[in-house]
Amino acid sequence: MSQKQGNGICLFCYNNEELDYAKFAILASQYAKKQLNMPVTLITDDGTLEWMNTSHDKNLIEDSFDNIIIDGSVTEKRTNIRRHQDSPWSEFNAPFWNSNKHTVFDHTPYERTLLLDTDYLLMNDFYNYIFETDMPIAMHRYAQYIGGDMPYTNEITLNEAGIHHWWSTIVYFDQSEESKLFFDIWSHVKDNWEYYSLLYQFPKMLFRTDFCVSIATHLMNGMNNDDFVHDFMAQPLLNMDQKDDIAQVNGLNDVVFLKHNRTEQWKNILCRHTDQNLHIMNKRALDRHYQTLLDLAKEKASV
Amino acid sequence: MSEEIEIENNDAPKRGFVTLGINTGEDNIRYCYALACSIKVCDPDASITLIVDKGQLGNVQSFYEHVFDYMIELPYGNSAHKDGFHGMNLWQVYHATPYEETIYVDYDTLFINVDVNDLWSVMSSRNGISVPIDALAYRNFPVPKTWRFEYETQYKLPRYFYNLMYFDKKDKTVAEWFKMADPVLQNWRDVYNHVFPNKKPEYFQKNVLGNVITHFVDHTDDIGVKLNNHYDLHTLSHGVFNNPDEAPGNWTDMLNYWVTNNKKIQIENSVIGSGIIHYSDETFLTDEIVDVFRTNLTQRLQER
Numbered sequence: 001m002s003q004k005q006g007n008g009i010c011l012f013c014y015n016n017e018e019l020d021y022a023k024f025a026i027l028a029s030q031y032a033k034k035q036l037n038m039p040v041t042l043i044t045d046d047g048t049l050e051w052m053n054t055s056h057d058k059n060l061i062e063d064s065f066d067n068i069i070i071d072g073s074v075t076e077k078r079t080n081i082r083r084h085q086d087s088p089w090s091e092f093n094a095p096f097w098n099s100n101k102h103t104v105f106d107h108t109p110y111e112r113t114l115l116l117d118t119d120y121l122l123m124n125d126f127y128n129y130i131f132e133t134d135m136p137i138a139m140h141r142y143a144q145y146i147g148g149d150m151p152y153t154n155e156i157t158l159n160e161a162g163i164h165h166w167w168s169t170i171v172y173f174d175q176s177e178e179s180k181l182f183f184d185i186w187s188h189v190k191d192n193w194e195y196y197s198l199l200y201q202f203p204k205m206l207f208r209t210d211f212c213v214s215i216a217t218h219l220m221n222g223m224n225n226d227d228f229v230h231d232f233m234a235q236p237l238l239n240m241d242q243k244d245d246i247a248q249v250n251g252l253n254d255v256v257f258l259k260h261n262r263t264e265q266w267k268n269i270l271c272r273h274t275d276q277n278l279h280i281m282n283k284r285a286l287d288r289h290y291q292t293l294l295d296l297a298k299e300k301a302s303v
Numbered sequence: 304m305s306e307e308i309e310i311e312n313n314d315a316p317k318r319g320f321v322t323l324g325i326n327t328g329e330d331n332i333r334y335c336y337a338l339a340c341s342i343k344v345c346d347p348d349a350s351i352t353l354i355v356d357k358g359q360l361g362n363v364q365s366f367y368e369h370v371f372d373y374m375i376e377l378p379y380g381n382s383a384h385k386d387g388f389h390g391m392n393l394w395q396v397y398h399a400t401p402y403e404e405t406i407y408v409d410y411d412t413l414f415i416n417v418d419v420n421d422l423w424s425v426m427s428s429r430n431g432i433s434v435p436i437d438a439l440a441y442r443n444f445p446v447p448k449t450w451r452f453e454y455e456t457q458y459k460l461p462r463y464f465y466n467l468m469y470f471d472k473k474d475k476t477v478a479e480w481f482k483m484a485d486p487v488l489q490n491w492r493d494v495y496n497h498v499f500p501n502k503k504p505e506y507f508q509k510n511v512l513g514n515v516i517t518h519f520v521d522h523t524d525d526i527g528v529k530l531n532n533h534y535d536l537h538t539l540s541h542g543v544f545n546n547p548d549e550a551p552g553n554w555t556d557m558l559n560y561w562v563t564n565n566k567k568i569q570i571e572n573s574v575i576g577s578g579i580i581h582y583s584d585e586t587f588l589t590d591e592i593v594d595v596f597r598t599n600l601t602q603r604l605q606e607r
Contacts, residue, residue, distance in 0.1 A: 161541070162571065163573065218572065224573045224574055225442050225443040225444065225573070226443060
């Protein structure tokens with residue numbers, strides 16, 4: 001019998017020299033709690049926790065996280081360098097530690113868990129419904145970018161003739177055998193990354209959990225694009241491109257973006273999204289507006 | 304127009320499948336044979352008729368015969384004998400079929416784990432004539448209609464699939480459709496010139512002409528049915544080749560595929576475990592694949 005109880009949210013957070021993921025985790029937690037009213041568990045390492053304790057108010061940390069679990073296994077093992085953009089004109093490299101994301105199945109203290117990336121801000125309560133269903137696993141199969149742009153080709157399928165791409169940005173799961181199998185496959189793909197990169201024909205250089213979950217989902221869907229894994233009612237994940245910027249935060253659930261034009265990158269388009277969950281892929285933009293976003297979350301909470 | 308010739312066959316079952324197998328330089332009956340085996344694996348009681356060229360009945364190799372319930376000659380001969388586009392004979396299927404209710408199936412099709420009763424019930428649910436309104440590609444993605452139906456889209460014609468057609472001979476609509484099919488299919492070049500003033504298909508395309516016929520008889524809104532297990536593996540259906548001008552003639556040149564002994568088709572990393580699969584590429588059907596379906600049929604019949 002599983003000892004886990006209730007519903008809750010999990011976040012992974014590992015700082016590096018370029019990005020303060022602890023800040024993002026606090027923000028993501030504040031928004032998630034506000035929308036879903038559920039406990040949040042943070043999974044991190046000693047270094048990140050120490051930095052969080054020195055750089056943030058103790059009350060804010062306690063208010064943001066109901067549990068903190070230390071798992072330092074990931075940062076010791078491998079360097080996964082990822083190129084980030086901040087607008088079309090600025091880029092930087094940073095390590096990206098995500099190889100233990102599948103361990104959330106064991107780490108979570110909850111019977112039903114929503115695993116969120118720290119750059120995902122909940123601005124509505126859409127995900128509440130999934131906790132009332134019998135679905136063992138759910139992820140987004142589809143995505144779109146702010147302003148209605150299509151995802152990039154390798155975000156639709158793993159290669160031109162390849163399997164469907166699924167997003168690990170938000171993973172809902174319970175403690176069923178099906179969920180266990182899903183995370184076991186995820187772990188197996190991670191352990192045999194080079195083999196699966198050849199079999200499914202994707203670049204092996206950057207370890208991507210999206211590819212792990214895509215393969216696991218493909219296998220569990222009967223080796224095709226089927227419906228065993230729930231896709232949040234085909235709702236697309238809303239991404240903000242790393243080349244886009246946040247122009248202004250109007251309110252708690254109201255953000256104006258400066259979206260780049262893909263074909264003519266020097267052109268920018270203002271677009272506004274209200275009450276929509278947002279995957280803020282430009283981390284520097286999120287960092288620049290951290291205090292405003294946090295203040296809005298705290299302000300509404302105190303009211 | 305050809306004169307009406309009705310073939311009376313009082314012993315024939317009410318319902319059955321019909322396919323066209325026109326041998327020219329090579330053995331085309333092997334495709335019909337694989338199709339028939341695959342249908343009988345799904346339903347050993349299904350009745351299947353092979354239609355061959357006039358005067359060619361004796362030339363069908365005897366080891367194919369066991370799978371067909373009837374073998375019939377084209378009543379008016381092979382109207383494609385000059386061009387070699389055998390789909391041109393579709394108009395004669397109406398006259399040749401021994402059944403009251405017929406499902407015509409293109410020879411380059413396989414049935415895998417299909418509920419045949421359900422297929423009849425869906426296809427006969429709307430009208431006297433029906434064709435699939437949509438199809439899936441090998442990754443279960445919907446077929447991109449803009450590419451697959453390039454001419455239909457440009458000229459605002461219906462966008463249906465004619466590799467699988469249900470018709471009930473008693474229905475007036477059916478007679479109308481096939482009566483129109485006779486001149487359209489036999490005079491397809493003139494029809495192209497008439498219907499497509501600008502860009503036109505470069506060769507005979509049965510599917511395009513099927514949609515032209517449906518448009519001519521004004522049955523666009525009446526004949527489409529939704530089948531959730533209909534696969535169209537035409538090169539332009541896969542959604543893989545982004546530039547239709549650079550798409551290979553045979554999709555099997557570019558995509559890896561396997562057929563397992565338990566009849567599952569795997570293309571690249573995706574498995575099709577069940578469905579009506581119009582593979583649309585003759586090089587797909589190797590002797591090994593024919594053997595898979597022959598062996599499965601033998602086992603199925605032994606199990607009964």
